[in-house]
Amino acid sequence: MTEQTEPAERSPELSIVIPCFNEADNVAAICAAVTAEAERHADGHEIILIDNHSTDGTRAIMRELCDGDTRIRAIFNNRNYGQMRSPTYGLYQAEGRAVIGMCADFQDPPQMIGAFLGRWRAGAEVVLGQRRSERASWPLRAARHIGYGILRRFGDYPIIPGATGFGLFDSKVLDTLAAWNEPEPFFRGMVVEGGFHLAVIPFERPVRAAGVSKNDFSALASFALSGLAGSAKSLLRLPVFLSAYAMLVALGLAVAGAAALALGGPAWVLLGLALIAALFGILMLFMGLIGEQLRLLSERGRNVPLVIEEERINFPADRRKPAIRTFVQRP
The missing domain is CATH 1.10.287 (Helix Hairpins)
Structure with missing residues (x-):
């Protein structure tokens, strides 16, 4: 287990953070699509792939991508930290003045990068993609509807229905949220709780390109419980x-x-x-x-690291956000 770094460089305008877990069928394609959009719309970019301990060959593909393009960076977690801690940690490690978080399975369309940047340049601090509809089974749709209803009823601040976390965040927003040191961050609620200037762009969510969705009923229940625990003090x-x-x-x-x-x-x-x-x-x-x-x-007492890194690749030598408790596991 090693840490590979590159010399310090000028911060890009845009960072795209893509969490991965067993995405061997998607990771190369999503990086190619994101690179094409970022080169068209951004003044410099980086792509951060954060892997949540994949077991299907995703890491080997990520290494090849990093070798072929130094703008692609990788973080390997030493275990699976779940679908909230790992993506949030990846966002906090970004260096761009604007940071986009998106899934690796093409359900978050890379073609929206230009629209996100446009709203951010117009003054929005947070730009969220809001899913209009989704091709999912009726039990899954019903579970989401009930979950959003509970959060709206008991939450301390409004949760935006259909906003899954796909969106753009100003670096100042991320620095502010990182300083909260949430041990189990319900990120889509935190950006609303912070009261930032927020814009919403509706979109039609396509089907997954390849692989199997990790958002099953247990994952949705985990999201709902974390959201209630972190944003519904009235329940206590x-x-x-x-x-x-x-x-x-x-x-x-x-x-x-x-x-x-x-x-x-x-x-x-x-x-x-x-x-x-x-x-x-x-x-x-x-x-x-x-x-x-x-x-x-x-x-x-929020002083627990979100993840422990096993390795990071292509990051500048001085890149380590000071507001985050970051542990790198040594050999």
Whole structure:
């Protein structure tokens, strides 16, 4: 395990970050398509391929691409860090004044690079591609619809439906978000939470060019849970509200039980239910307080590296973003 670097060079206008996991059928083609678009629209570019520990030959192809074009750079993770940490880390390692994140499977069309750059040059700090429609099975579409609905209902800020993370981000935006040191970054929510000047470009998402999608139900559930944990603090306070309701129910049952006792009725049933409701309320209150404390501890202790690198190729010798806890595994 080695680290190959090149001398320092002028920062390009555009960086394109492409996360990969078992994309041997796509990685060479997506690099060729992205290079053609970047050369047409950008004043200098780099392509960063970040591999999440592929097992299908993707890494060998990435090495060949890096050997053939020094503008193509590679990061090899020492294990699979999931579909949130690895892509976000790749974005944070980019050097361009504008950074585009996109998938390797052509479902994020390279032809939109020019449109993204145009909106960014016009003043937008974040430009997101918004999927109009997608050819997917109805259970998958229903799961996405439900997930977005939950995030809209409980989230602390609005999540843009159909925005999957494909888009352009100003380098200042990325530097700001990197400084948050989120251990499990829900990036598509973070860019909205930051309140940056945001533009949206709708597009029709094509089918995957080759390979198998990694966005199955378990991946979608992971996204939803991370989004709720990171952007829906009201859920942590839900037990406190349940406690208040339970106490009101307990009070009502206690009053009814006292009235029944005065009238000689079966007061013990109502009083027993009142006790159960009161105990439930106390339990919910403590759960809410513990949840709030855990939230505060989490926000104060975000100091975990997103990934540990095994190797990086074609990066300038001085390239290492200081705001990010970066570990390179040595031989």
